[in-house]
Structure formats: C-alpha cells, structure tokens
Amino acid sequence: MNQNCLIGLIVGATIYIGGTAWGAAENPAPDSPLGRTVQTCGTCHGTNGRSVSPTFPNLAAQTAPYIEAQLKAFKDQTRADPDAQAYMWGMAAQLSDPQISELADYFSKQPAPPPGKSAGPAMIARGRQVFEEGVPARQIPPCASCHGAHAEGMATFPRLAGQHAPYLLKQILVIQNALRNAPVMHGVAKELTKEQIQAVAAYLESI
Amino acid sequence: MAVPSFARQTGMACAACHTVFPELTPFGREFKLNGYVLDNIKQIKGITTENRETLSLNAVPPLSVMLQISYTHTGKALPDSAATGALAKDGDVLFPQQASFFYAGKIADNFGAFIQLTYDGVGDSFGFDNTDLRYARHFSFGGTDQSSQHSMILGVTVNNSPTVQDVWNTTAAWGFPFSGSSVAPGPIASAKLDAGAGGIGQNAAGLGVYAWIDSSIYAEFSIYGAAIRGGAHPLDSTQSSVIHGVSPYWRLAYEHRWDRNSLSVGTYGIVAKEHPGNGHALQGPVDRFTDTAADMQYQFIGEDHLFTILATYIHENQKFDASFLNGAAQNSSDTLKTEKLVGEYSYQRMIGGSLGLFNTTGSTDALLYPADPVALQVVGSLANKPDSRGYVAEVNFLPWLNTKLQLQYVRYSKFNGMSNNYDGAGRNASDNDTLYLLGWVNF
Numbered sequence: 001m002n003q004n005c006l007i008g009l010i011v012g013a014t015i016y017i018g019g020t021a022w023g024a025a026e027n028p029a030p031d032s033p034l035g036r037t038v039q040t041c042g043t044c045h046g047t048n049g050r051s052v053s054p055t056f057p058n059l060a061a062q063t064a065p066y067i068e069a070q071l072k073a074f075k076d077q078t079r080a081d082p083d084a085q086a087y088m089w090g091m092a093a094q095l096s097d098p099q100i101s102e103l104a105d106y107f108s109k110q111p112a113p114p115p116g117k118s119a120g121p122a123m124i125a126r127g128r129q130v131f132e133e134g135v136p137a138r139q140i141p142p143c144a145s146c147h148g149a150h151a152e153g154m155a156t157f158p159r160l161a162g163q164h165a166p167y168l169l170k171q172i173l174v175i176q177n178a179l180r181n182a183p184v185m186h187g188v189a190k191e192l193t194k195e196q197i198q199a200v201a202a203y204l205e206s207i
Numbered sequence: 208m209a210v211p212s213f214a215r216q217t218g219m220a221c222a223a224c225h226t227v228f229p230e231l232t233p234f235g236r237e238f239k240l241n242g243y244v245l246d247n248i249k250q251i252k253g254i255t256t257e258n259r260e261t262l263s264l265n266a267v268p269p270l271s272v273m274l275q276i277s278y279t280h281t282g283k284a285l286p287d288s289a290a291t292g293a294l295a296k297d298g299d300v301l302f303p304q305q306a307s308f309f310y311a312g313k314i315a316d317n318f319g320a321f322i323q324l325t326y327d328g329v330g331d332s333f334g335f336d337n338t339d340l341r342y343a344r345h346f347s348f349g350g351t352d353q354s355s356q357h358s359m360i361l362g363v364t365v366n367n368s369p370t371v372q373d374v375w376n377t378t379a380a381w382g383f384p385f386s387g388s389s390v391a392p393g394p395i396a397s398a399k400l401d402a403g404a405g406g407i408g409q410n411a412a413g414l415g416v417y418a419w420i421d422s423s424i425y426a427e428f429s430i431y432g433a434a435i436r437g438g439a440h441p442l443d444s445t446q447s448s449v450i451h452g453v454s455p456y457w458r459l460a461y462e463h464r465w466d467r468n469s470l471s472v473g474t475y476g477i478v479a480k481e482h483p484g485n486g487h488a489l490q491g492p493v494d495r496f497t498d499t500a501a502d503m504q505y506q507f508i509g510e511d512h513l514f515t516i517l518a519t520y521i522h523e524n525q526k527f528d529a530s531f532l533n534g535a536a537q538n539s540s541d542t543l544k545t546e547k548l549v550g551e552y553s554y555q556r557m558i559g560g561s562l563g564l565f566n567t568t569g570s571t572d573a574l575l576y577p578a579d580p581v582a583l584q585v586v587g588s589l590a591n592k593p594d595s596r597g598y599v600a601e602v603n604f605l606p607w608l609n610t611k612l613q614l615q616y617v618r619y620s621k622f623n624g625m626s627n628n629y630d631g632a633g634r635n636a637s638d639n640d641t642l643y644l645l646g647w648v649n650f
Contacts, residue, residue: 027356030347039345039358040245043237043422047358052464053233053508090218093247170510 049110054164061112066158067104078181081174113162119202127203138191160204168201212269212311218247221608236374242343243319269312276646277304279388283638301328318342339366360419368409377502377519383549391641396593398523400498427458447485454479492528517549541570566596580632589631590624615643
C-alpha cells in the first residue's frame with residue numbers, strides 16, 4: 001500500500017487502540033481486579049451504577065468524594081443505619097483505600113440515571129419548592145445551596161438527582177434518628193416533616 | 208439454605224440474602240449462582256512465581272450449626288407398630304428432630320460449596336445431607352460499552368440431589384414447606400422431582416453446567432446417576448429404585464426484577480430410568496419416569512412487608528417396563544400429576560404466615576398403590592390411587608433473624624385416594640391432619 005494509506009492505517013489504529021484504552025477506564029475488563037469488584041457491587045447497584053430495587057441507591061454519576069466517604073464509613077462502621085449493617089459493613093470490610101478510590105472514580109464517571117417519576121405533579125412541585133427555597137419558618141436552608149442547583153452534588157455533598165425516592169426518604173429518616181453519622185445533615189433535616197421529605201424525594205427522583 | 212456460615216464469610220446479615228430463611232432474595236440467588244464465594248474475611252493466599260493463584264482459603268472456616276426441636280400431633284394416633292389393635296403414643300417430641308453442621312462458603316477462588324451433615328432424631332443416625340459444590344466464572348459479551356454489554360455467569364455444579372442446586376424456592380430441595388414433621392404420615396406417592404415418598408431425593412449424584420445471563424435468564428443441563436448411601440455396595444438387587452446409567456435433568460428460568468419486585472417463570476424436568484431392585488436384579492428392562500414441570504415465583508420485598516407466591520406443576524409419565532413384568536405395577540404405564548400453590552407474608556421478617564395448597568392425582572394401579580387392612584394400615588390405598596390433597600398453614604415468629612418459632616397445621620381432605628377409610632382399616636384422611644410445633648435455630 002502507499003505511504004498515505006499506511007499513515008492513515010497507523011493513525012486509525014492508534015485512535016482505535018487509544019479509544020479502547022480510554023474506554024477501558026469506564027469499562028474495566030471483567031477479570032481485572034477492578035472489574036471483579038465492580039461485578040460484585042453491580043449485583044445490587046448495577047454495574048453501570050443504576051440499581052433496580054430502591055433498597056440499593058443509584059451510584060451512577062455520584063460524586064467521587066461522597067462515595068469514598070461512605071465506603072470508609074461502612075468500613076469503620078461509623079455509618080450504622082439498618083441496611084448499612086445488613087449489607088455494606090460486610091461488603092466494605094476488606095476494601096483497601098486504593099480500591100475505594102478506584103470504585104468512587106468508576107461510579108462517578110457512569111452516565112447519570114434517567115429521571116424517574118413516582119409521584120404526581122403537585123407533589124413534585126411542592127418538593128421543588130422545598131429543594132430550592134428550604135423551609136424558612138423552620139430555619140431549614142435550601143437543599144440546593146449544598147447539593148447544587150440541579151441536585152448534581154458538590155464534593156462531599158452527594159448528588160441527589162435521579163436517586164430512588166424511597167431511598168432518599170429512608171436516608172432522611174435515618175439521619176433524623178442519628179443512625180448515620182451525619183451531623184451537618186442532622187441539623188438541617190431534623191425539622192423536616194415526613195410530608196416535606198416525601199415531596200422533595202419525589203422531586204429529586206424526577207430530575 | 209440459610210446458614211450463618213455465609214453470614215460469617217460475607218459479613219452480611221441474613222436479611223441480605225433471605226426473606227425469611229431459607230427463602231432467597233434476588234441477591235441471595237446471585238450469591239449462590241456465583242459459587243458461594245463472595246467473601247469479606249481474611250484469606251490465606253498462595254501464588255506461583257508466574258502470579259498464578261494457588262490458594263485462597265478463608266482464614267476462619269465458615270461453619271455453622273442448625274438445631275430443630277419439634278412436637279408432632281396427628282388427628283388420630285398412629286397404630287402401634289407391634290401390639291395388634293393398640294395405638295402408639297399420641298404426640299411425639301423430637302429433641303432434636305434434626306441437628307446439622309455446615310461448611311458453607313468459599314473453598315478457592317471461584318469455587319465454593321454448601322455441605323451439610325445431619326443428625327436425624329428419628330433414625331438416630333448421622334450422615335451426609337444436601338451438598339452442592341460449584342465453580343462459577345463471570346463473562347461479558349456483546350455490546351460496545353458498559354450499558355449495552357451482556358453479563359454472564361457460567362458454572363459447574365456437583366451435587367447429591369436434583370434441585371438442590373436450584374435458586375428458586377419452587378422446587379423440591381428448597382421448596383415449601385421448608386420444614387415439616389418427620390413422624391407424621393405422608394401420601395403414598397410423589398414425583399421423582401418432588402419431595403416425599405417417590406422423590407429421587409439424595410439417592411443420586413449429579414454433574415451439571417449452567418448459565419445465568421444478565422441476571423435474568425437461567426439455563427442448566429445436568430446428569431444424575433445412582434448414588435445410594437448405605438446398604439450393599441456395589442449396588443445390587445437388595446437396593447431399590449436404582450438409576451440406570453445417567454438421567455438427564457434440565458432447568459430453564461426467566462426472572463424479571465422491577466422496583467422491589469421479582470417475578471420468575473420456569474420449567475424443569477428429568478428423564479430417570481430406574482431398576483426397581485427390591486429383590487429383583489439390576490438388569491434387563493427398566494422403568495422410565497419422565498417429569499415435565501413448570502414453576503412460577505413472585506417476591507415483593509418491602510421495607511416492612513414481604514410477600515411471596517410460589518407455584519409449581521409437575522407432570523410425570525411412568526413407563527413400567529420392569530415393574531409391570533415383576534408384578535410391582537398393574538399397568539404398563541401410569542401418570543402422576545402434582546400441583547402446589549403457596550402464599551407467604553412476613554412483617555419485618557419477624558411475624559408472618561403462609562398458606563400452601565397441594566394436590567396430587569394419579570392413575571389407578573392396584574399393585575403400585577395396594578391396600579391391606581392389616582399389613583398396610585395408614586400407608587395403603589383402598590381406592591388404589593395416590594390422590595392426596597389439602598393445605599399447609601403456618602404461623603412464624605422470628606425474635607431474631609436466625610431463630611424461627613413455627614406453628615404448622617397440615618390438613619388433608621383426601622389421602623391415598625379417599626377422604627374416609629382410605630386404607631381399608633378405618634383411617635380417614637383427616638386422621639393424618641398434623642399439628643407441628645417447631646423451634647428452629649441457626650448459629
């Protein structure tokens with residue numbers, strides 16, 4: 001073949017191999033150490049970070065610092081809500097710090113879960129109001145001020161957008177009962193009524 | 208089967224893998240299909256200089272114990288086994304009914320086992336029980352990225368009872384009722400793939416391969432050969448129901464999960480050729496039992512409420528090339544049909560109840576289902592039919608996830624062909640109604 005064709009072939013091959021290697025960060029080989037760990041997490045959370053049952057939260061597009069903090073909290077058992085004890089204490093017990101970083105990185109790069117819809121428009125609108133304005137009468141600040149205008153999360157403040165509404169509801173209740181070691185959220189959430197929590201959870205699942 | 212061995216190995220509480228033990232959640236099914244190897248405890252490792260792993264052993268063995276203590280009361284006391292005309296003691300306490308020891312968990316990377324050794328309080332004997340060893344690997348195929356790729360587990364199972372390797376609770380080994388009296392009378396007949404008198408049970412050894420695709424499609428093919436514990440070895444005419452050659456067993460299932468629900472539908476079956484034995488040499492013509500079965504399982508696992516429906520239908524064709532010749536069957540072929548439907552409810556895995564309907568119907572056969580008012584009291588069939596139907600009702604209380612207190616009532620509207628005087632000696636189906644109290648603890 002002629003020189004141009006050869007250059008084209010080399011460039012094409014480089015792009016293909018480079019593309020595959022770049023893709024590999026998002027798609028670890030199933031038999032690699034990260035791949036095997038992702039398979040295990042994926043049993044409940046989905047290998048793409050999207051879970052079926054709301055017992056298990058979506059991890060896709062979750063902020064990496066938040067995933068790291070939670071895995072460490074499961075490992076040292078400072079997060080002690082019922083499902084943490086039943087599932088995650090065992091799961092996290094043998095994870096090393098580099099593995100935790102790798103998993104946080106992997107799931108944070110997964111495409112965000114699609115919006116769900118588990119409530120009517122009135123409830124979702126009510127939830128949006130709580131999310132964007134807070135509840136000033138009870139000194140509850142807007143959730144958006146820490147979790148982002150679109151609930152996309154910020155550093156250790158987790159992404160809430162697209163999360164299962166029943167999971168969000170349960171976490172607020174668990175935080176209100178101080179079963180999770182989350183002093184900032186406990187201060188914020190302790191005045192929320194169940195009706196407000198349900199509304200904001202429904203809104204967050206829908207975005 | 209729920210064993211604290213798995214809790215010790217995984218560090219996860221029972222509720223992760225079980226609704227109420229021994230029934231499995233979707234995650235529990237995944238754990239079993241992955242080879243029982245998910246571990247979160249220290250491993251003792253070995254590798255070669257080429258970095259090939261030679262050992263991955265749990266530093267602490269995943270061992271556990273199970274204890275069942277029970278009380279059985281039948282509607283009418285059973286006849287004394289020796290003193291003519293007398294009745295045996297009304298009500299039987301078994302302490303224990305059963306005590307089991309388990310190694311259940313990882314043996315090496317990708318290779319795990321469920322091994323049960325059981326002391327039986329009725330037989331006063333100790334021996335092997337349900338055992339399943341399996342090797343399983345993950346594969347991905349198809350698709351260009353994570354969202355379109357398919358995941359598959361391929362596995363091999365070596366086990367000692369058809370359906371012990373199954374992960375749904377509709378089949379014999381792990382089906383409802385999950386526990387029952389070992390002294391109350393049971394119907395005269397059951398299919399080869401059912402529990403009860405006619406089932407293959409643990410008289411076989413099996414080797415199978417399976418695939419579990421995208422956590423929804425299950426396909427398995429296994430072969431079973433005769434493996435009878437005790438008695439004459441090599442197996443000879445003094446044994447009974449000895450599988451001839453290998454019996455092919457198959458299992459297909461499709462599971463769909465959404466929100467907190469899972470629904471699976473499936474089919475399974477076996478073609479078992481057997482020498483009847485029982486005094487006849489293990490040569491020449493064989494009986495052939497072809498079981499074709501369908502099953503369905505629905506689970507809802509909520510925050511506080513758990514709900515399960517189990518259903519199975521087994522159709523058995525019986526071709527008696529051997530038993531017809533040696534006088535054990537009146538017909539050269541018969542059929543046996545079995546239907547079961549169960550509904551279960553539990554509140555916070557603490558308090559719950561179940562209701563299971565059962566119905567077995569079959570051909571009239573005077574030699575297969577004989578009657579004798581003297582020699583075959585309780586176990587005979589005046590109508591020469593196996594038809595038995597009724598329900599099992601249970602109430603369960605679990606003060607802790609590993610302890611079950613159960614009240615069970617089995618009611619028969621028909622037993623061995625009839626409702627009244629089914630054995631020709633005056634026993635009615637309702638005389639076999641059973642009240643069963645059970646304390647079941649695992650640790």
